[in-house]
Amino acid sequence: MEWFTASGYWLSRLLLTRALAAIYLVGFVSAALQFRALIGERGMLPVPQYVAYVPPRRAPSVFQFHYSDRFFAAWAWTGALLSAAMVAGAADAVPLGAAMAMWAALWVLYLSIVNVGQTWYSFGWESLLLEAGFLAVFLGNARTDPPVLTLWLMRWLLFRVEFGAGLIKLRGDPCWRDLTCLYYHHETQPMPGPLSWFFHRLPKPLHRVETAANHVAQLVVPIGLFAPQPVAGVAATVIICTQLWLVASGNFSWLNWLTIVLALSAVDGAALAELLGLPRHAPAGAAPLWFEVLVLAAGALVVTLSWWPVRNLLSARQRMNMSFNAFHLVNTYGAFGSINRSRYEVVVEGTSDERLTEDTVWKEYGFRGKPGDPRRLPRQFAPYHLRLDWLMWFAGISPGYAREWFGPFVERLLTGDPATLRLLRHNPFPTTPPTHVRARLYLYRFTTWRELRETGCWWHRTLVREYLPPARLARP
Template identity: 85%
Template sequence: MEWFTASGYWLSRLVLQRALAVVYLVAFLSAALQFRALIGARGMLPVPRFVAYVPLRRSPSVFHLHYSDRFFAAWAWGGALLSAAVVVGAADAVPLWASMLMWLALWALYLSIVNVGQTWYGFGWESLLLEAGFLAVFLGNARTDPPVLVLWLMRWLLFRVEFGAGLIKLRGDPCWRNLTCLYFHHETQPMPGPLSWFFHRLPRPLHRVETAANHVAQLVVPLGLFVPQPVASVAAGVIICTQLWLVASGNFSWLNWLTIVLALAAVDGQALADVFSVAHHTPLGPAPLWYEAVVLAVTVLVLVLSWWPARNLLSPHQRMNVSFNAFHLVNTYGAFGSVNRSRHEVIVEGTDEETLTEETVWKEYGFKGKPGDPRRLSRQYAPYHLRLDWLMWFAGISPAYAREWFGPFVERLLTGDPATLRLLRHNPFPAAPPTHVRARLYLYRFTTWRELRETGAWWHRTFEREYLPPTRLARR
């Protein structure tokens, strides 16, 4: 079938696949380096306990068959090694069927992790990576030109990401409609970056322009993805620029980077090659018949599964970041349907004193990404995902969001659990665990230009209330 492939997208496919493999690599590294404290056998939400009451059909995962921390580590590091191999071109150096098996293995490896990750993996970008990774299985390799249908399926995925996020904003918080949400967002977002203070201090008219531009980028521009070239490439370029703006203004794990990767499916690869003076690609021969049949079958599957997210997009009760099946295929997406007007941070402290008095000295634990020390400028961690820091933001919104894991977290601080302490930037008790741990809720706001000059502090914080009273381990 002559229409089946599009040789002009060879460079777009090449960059897309290598970049997607980088995102996979980051995701597997995040899992390998953090799992013991979060979902390990002695973690806050242990996998063995989860698989004991959640059946395999609801959360397909190899860890239903066997779990040990050593096995999980081997699984995650194996995924990282396979991702690295794909990054350097291994999937293009093997036959087409072997390349597809490599991409399928990446998807299956990460699916097994996400499906037992529980609250720690309850983010939309987990499903987005799995859906994009599944489509990449059928995108081909250097042995065949990119299949048109898979490129269109990736555009459909990108459309749902952007258009869904735009609709959830219009239907949600009124500040999106009156263009005032960015008066607050840069300050109250889950994990600010090093430039977030400066974004917040932009003049308010510019914040209104930012908001209006966001609506255009998410509600109008995505329609251009389905228009012939060069309009589709221009639409993809606008989306990429918008996502880079978000990368600069905050830490959203790999959400923005993965959206950029998906936008490459709409970029005319031949035009891209001309821009970068890359030699023109010679069209390859017809794709194997079995490959065409597989791609057609997958296209039909995606179209059938698209009924649920399409219906959700049209619904006045739109839900965001929902998977309609246990394999995280063809999901619905969205972000920031509501924006917090103020920022509350849970500050965790400990003491090594046996008897508590009004003069007791409490020492603060430091987190890697979330705000704590007012004088510390936020760091850039994305696309790496600091899972504990993100959930601490939710804990500041409401204790209900932390009911499952906050108690176990405090218990591990009291026992000096090494895996948990490795998730932190600063442990004030390196010699021995504290006798007591408490948590306090503070109202945080960015300082003004004048306050920054006078104090050197990026944040101003005000104590509001006790979050967790002083707690110690039960005596035996």
């Protein structure tokens, strides 16, 4: 059926699928390198304990039936290898059915990880990757032209990401309505990047322009995704540009990159190929009937499941980053409905002294991404996701956010757990674990231009209070 496929979007699909596979690759590598300390058998929130009281119907995962650290590592690295193969074009080199099976395998592999990841995997971009990955199963490969319906489902997903984020802001913090939120956000965001200091120091009128432009990009522009070309392509281009602005100003894992990938579904591939000077692409041919039936079935499923996120969008009590089913299909999204005015950081320290006195020397642990040493310029890590660093930001907001994992984290520092220490940038006790560990809460703010020149510090910090009193391992 000619209406079923869109031959002009061959380049859009090519770029979209390769980029989506690359994000899957980042997700699997992140899981493989961090899981032992976070959710491993001896981790802070072990999977075996979790699946003991959470039934498979609530968290479908292969690890409901068997778990070992070796098995998890093999599972994650299998996902990484399959993702890498698809980045290289493996899905276009096999029959259509095999390509669909490969995308479905990636979805199942990552779903199993997310559903036992607990608070470490409670971020909206985990569900976003799973939902986009599910739709990719029905995008086809080089053996057929891209299905129009799947491209529209991708745009519907992108619309919910952007429009949901825009609505949660308007309904949330008053600073979004008076255009002052960016007076604070670049400084107080979860994990600043190397340019965040400079973004924060922009003149306040420019911050107001930023905020107003954000409202337009999230509440007006997404409507254009459903218009004919070239309007849809222009809307997608605006979204891509705003997302690149966010990439430059902070570290939001793969949220911004995946939003850019979804925007490719609205880019006219034929026009882009002509712009790049690529040769004309011949249509791949009609899709087989069985494929059309599966795409239509997937579309019907998405339409049915869309009732819950649409109802949420229309609700005055809108919730953000919520899944309505255990398979993370057709979710609701949103970010930063409220903005912190001040940045509080938990600084973790240890000492080798057996007896604590006023002269005890405390040495600070260094984290890879979160602010610590005031002289250290924030680094760029996105799209890689530093899960411990992100949750340390939440711990600074309230101890309640860290209640279930902060104690086990300190315990692993006291035992010198190698898996936990590998998550850190600097371990001040490389040979023998400390006898005591404590945590203190500091108020952080970006320095001024003058302070930066005089001290070389990007941050100024002030002690607020004790966060965790000195703790040591219980004696036998």
